[in-house]
Amino acid sequence: xxxxLQVHTEGGNIIQLDSNYNNFRLVRRIRxxxxxxxxxxxxCLPNHLYAVCAAKYGSRVAIIPKFxxxxxxxxxxxxxxxxxxxxxxxxxxxxxxxxxxxxxxYAEDGSVNYSSNxxxxxxxxxxxxxxxxxxINSNILDTGNILEINADT
Numbered sequence: 001x002x003x004x005l006q007v008h009t010e011g012g013n014i015i016q017l018d019s020n021y022n023n024f025r026l027v028r029r030i031r032x033x034x035x036x037x038x039x040x041x042x043x044c045l046p047n048h049l050y051a052v053c054a055a056k057y058g059s060r061v062a063i064i065p066k067f068x069x070x071x072x073x074x075x076x077x078x079x080x081x082x083x084x085x086x087x088x089x090x091x092x093x094x095x096x097x098x099x100x101x102x103x104x105x106y107a108e109d110g111s112v113n114y115s116s117n118x119x120x121x122x123x124x125x126x127x128x129x130x131x132x133x134x135x136i137n138s139n140i141l142d143t144g145n146i147l148e149i150n151a152d153t
Contacts, residue, residue, distance in 0.1 A: 025119065
């Protein structure tokens with residue numbers, strides 16, 4: 001086993017931070033504003049993961065995933081109606097920060113596997129599906145979990 005660090009979480013899980021460790025880290029947050037009669041189309045970067053939410057508490061936004069071709073490459077896009085925030089994550093390794101602050105673990109090639117300065121993605125739960133036509137404040141049963149669709153959240 002490589003040299004590394006074991007982190008014990010409150011939930012009893014163990015995270016092994018070594019040269020095999022990899023996680024999505026936040027690259028940037030993007031504000032996208034589209035009109036309800038003319039959406040703004042956001043083209044995603046390849047090999048990135050995006051989390052999307054309404055930009056303001058209590059506001060309404062619609063995001064429709066689509067695909068487009070850019071330079072012969074098939075890419076995910078989002079048609080945004082209203083104001084949304086997109087959080088862009090990547091799993092790509094990066095160069096050392098050389099800031100001298102925090103903890104970094106390196107792979108054999110010198111790239112950073114883990115940095116305490118990164119915002120890493122921790123997926124707690126997610127929903128996939130078509131919620132069009134579902135009234136606001138509805139409760140939807142999804143494999144035993146309750147998902148509330150509410151205009152105020």
